[in-house]
Amino acid sequence: MLRTYMKRGALPDAPTRKALPESVQKWLKQWRRFQLRDGMLCREVMDARTHEIYFQILCPTERRKEVWQRYHEAAAHAGVEKTLSRIRRFFYWPCMEGEVQEFQLGCAVCSLRNREAPRAPLHPIKVSYPLEVVALDFLTLGRPTDRYQNILVMTDLFTHYAWAVPTKDQTAQTAVHALWAHVIQTFGCPAGNGGVERLNQTLLHMLRTLEAEKQQRWPEFLPELLQAYNNTVHGATGYAPSYLMFGRHLRQPVDVNLGVDPEPLCHDLKGWVRDHYQKLSFAYEMTRKNKNSAATQNKRVYDKRAQALPLVPGERVWVKDRDRQGQGKLHPGWSPEPHVVLERVGDTGVVYRVRPEKGGREKVLHRNALKLCITPATDNYSPAPEDNQEVQTLVEPPFYCVVPNVPALQDGLPDLRRSTRSNFGQPPARYRL
Known part of the structure; x- marks a missing residue:
């Protein structure tokens, strides 16, 4: 139809144009730029950057996906903008950008190559007492000369009390053995879960603070670093993990060296039990409130980028x-x-x-x-x-x-x-x- 109008050298009258399909009407809006070159309908354009005049072939509907596919594959499955820029150099059709975006969404190679994972809304794990759920994960230091290549990191999700065990591999047998020796034998068998990313980063930061010579022997200093972590107030709870786990502030070597020793409290058995219960009841209630508040805030921030349907x-x-x-x-x-x-x-x-x-x-x-x-x-x-x-x-x-x-x-x-x-x-x- 466009070729017929070009041969006539004139546009149809207004009533005829209104009766034409919408796709044809979109073509006719570019009428002044159309030319017949070597028997092909083309659109004359000027490159805004180089001021070079070039001609785009008017691409029919049935050939558009083929044109996109060839240029997309030739560009090593480039993104929408890069693929579109190459197509526009030689071809044109109305609403090119929208159609190319649809074609790109249907490219299986691009979808598989894109490692970005969809994000579903966050559902925080709810815990209400110590050792209800213990999270664990392997942390790899990436030091091939070390005898121990990994650290099995475990943390109680309520108190945030942590354990870290150097391991030579990441097998299930190794994880079970470490969990049994360091957690289950002493505290019983909790439920398991993943999610210790923040502790991993904290532990890496603490290991980086070691001197270069000590970093070569990092397994020797790992217990010392864990003790420091467990006896420092955690931001999510407002309490030190060791206090929530044992109900008292543990004496540290630095306390002994500086001569700061808290006054001992003398209780009979019933008095100690009553005092211990009151302190932990109050601490656990405050911990629940603080963790719920932190979980709500984390969910609000995380869900802003949650786009998984x-x-x-x-x-x-x-x-x-x-x-x-x-x-x-x-x-x-x-x-x-x-x-x-x-x-x-x-x-x-x-x-x-x-x-x-x-x-x-x-x-x-x-x-x-x-x-x-x-x-x-x-x-x-x-x-x-x-x-x-x-x-x-x-x-x-x-x-x-x-x-x-x-x-x-x-x-x-x-x-x-x-x-x-x-x-x-x-x-x-x-x-x-």
Whole structure:
């Protein structure tokens, strides 16, 4: 149609233009720039930076995605702006930027390559007494010449009392042995969880304060650093972790060296129990208030950047892959095998049970370890697992809730579907600024 008008050398009259499709009307707004060059419709433009005149080929609708794909792949899957700048050099169509953005969202290579994980709303772990939940994680110092390459860091989430154990590896057997020797034998068996990132950073900072010679023998000084940490007031509770754990301020070597010794309090057994109970009851109540206030503030700040949409059964997702398999920093960060959401687990709304699309072992993962899959669905679906099929429960950090033991689905794999939300790619309304 545009070619016909160009050959005539004149635009249609106003009533005819109004009756034309909206897409054609958008083309006609650029009428004065159109030219026929070697039998091709082109648009004359001037580069604002170089003042160079060049001509853009008017790209028909059916060829736009092909043009984008070729330039996008030639640019090593560059971002929207870089890909668009290369396309604009030789091609033009109305609303180019919006369409290129849609094409980019559908690029599986770019989506898998982007290591940035979606952020679900924060659900802080609620604890109300000492040793209810102990968080643990391995901290790697990255010093290949050291005998001990790692530190198993453990902390009680209520008192923030910490333990740190040098280890030669990060195996489950090593973690269980250290947990048994340093926590369970003395205090009993608490519930387990992840989330000791702040303690890791604090411990690294304390290790950096050692002199260079002492850093070569850091395992010898680790207990001293832990003692300093446990006897210093923690910002989240307002109390020293050792006070909340044992109900008294522990005497430190520096206290003895400086001759500052608190006056001993003499009690009979009943008097000591009564005094101990009163002090800890007051301290625990204040700790709960302080922790709740800190958790509310942390959630408010964290949720401002929470953009991960809730998932529904049948939705296809990619799963975060932490096994780099020798690829190092070239590893994309996500497994290319699509998974299917089976159900939501628990009442937090951020934990899901998923299974590989082609069949396999189920996993229970946090929303932050799942990304919406944009590749076309396959038609070869495997049958539902048998009743005795093993269900693998993987807890990917960050993990903000305890996963209950929910039985596997018995009705088979739900029908696969792709998301048809109108707000795709946007945070839920309650999280928008």
